Each structure stands twice: as C-alpha cells, then as structure tokens.
Amino acid sequence: MATNTIRRRDTNYFEKFNVSSSSWDILAHWSFNSTGMSLLVESNEPSDVVQYSFDGKNVHGDLTPGMPSQGIVFDNRIANKIWFRRASPGRAVLVRVEAWRHNA
Numbered sequence: 778m779a780t781n782t783i784r785r786r787d788t789n790y791f792e793k794f795n796v797s798s799s800s801w802d803i804l805a806h807w808s809f810n811s812t813g814m815s816l817l818v819e820s821n822e823p824s825d826v827v828q829y830s831f832d833g834k835n836v837h838g839d840l841t842p843g844m845p846s847q848g849i850v851f852d853n854r855i856a857n858k859i860w861f862r863r864a865s866p867g868r869a870v871l872v873r874v875e876a877w878r879h880n881a
Contacts, residue, residue: 781803788878793819797869798862802835804872806858811876814856816840820873826864827872833860840872 790807818827818840827840840846861872 782789785819790876791873793873794861795869796827796863796872799863799866801830801860803833803858803860803863803878805874808857809877809878810855810857811849812855812878813852814854814859814874814876815848815850816859816881817873818842819873824865824867825868825870827860828864830860831858839864848878 783793785861788809792805794804796802796804799828816829818825820842823843824839825842828836828838829840830837838846838849840849856876859874863870
C-alpha cells in the first residue's frame with residue numbers, strides 16, 4: 778500500500794530580538810509573504826518604546842510598554858521583513874515577532 782507524503786513549506790516565523798539602536802535596523806526577515814503578524818515589546822518600563830517600520834524609512838507605529846500598543850496583531854498584512862528602532866536612546870529592549878501565512 779502506497780502512502781502519500783505531503784511536504785509543506787513552513788509558513789510560520791517566530792523570533793525575539795534585542796532592539797538597542799535608535800537607528801533603523803532590519804531585525805526580522807522571513808522567507809514568505811505573511812498574511813498576518815504580531816509584535817510585542819517585552820518590557821514593563823514606560824520609556825522602552827520601540828518603533829517599527831515596513832520600509833526602513835518611515836515610522837509605521839510603536840510598541841509602548843503598559844499601553845494597549847504594547848502588543849499589536851495585524852491581520853491581512855503582507856510583509857516579509859520589518860525594521861525596528863528605539864524611540865529614544867536607552868538599554869536594549871526585547872521584542873517578540875510572529876508571522877504566519879495561511880495555506881489554501
């Protein structure tokens with residue numbers, strides 16, 4: 778009896794990064810176009826604001842500890858990379874990135 782093996786490409790991404798620079802740095806890059814993603818700053822310090830960009834030039838949002846924007850989920854956001862920077866100089870801040878693509 779033959780068995781069919783279905784091989785699927787992994788279309789999930791997970792990584793944690795320390796964001797320490799106040800200049801744009803491409804930290805997250807994955808090998809597929811996502812259909813969704815989540816971003817979370819893992820800090821309790823109100824001053825540990827991390828900005829993100831989808832083009833490495835413009836601020837598209839920020840992650841602010843203790844505020845609703847501490848974690849953001851994007852549905853139907855097509856991307857395969859994201860840049861981060863600290864809003865103001867300071868110690869490194871841990872950021873969690875998850876991205877996924879739904880296979881039809």
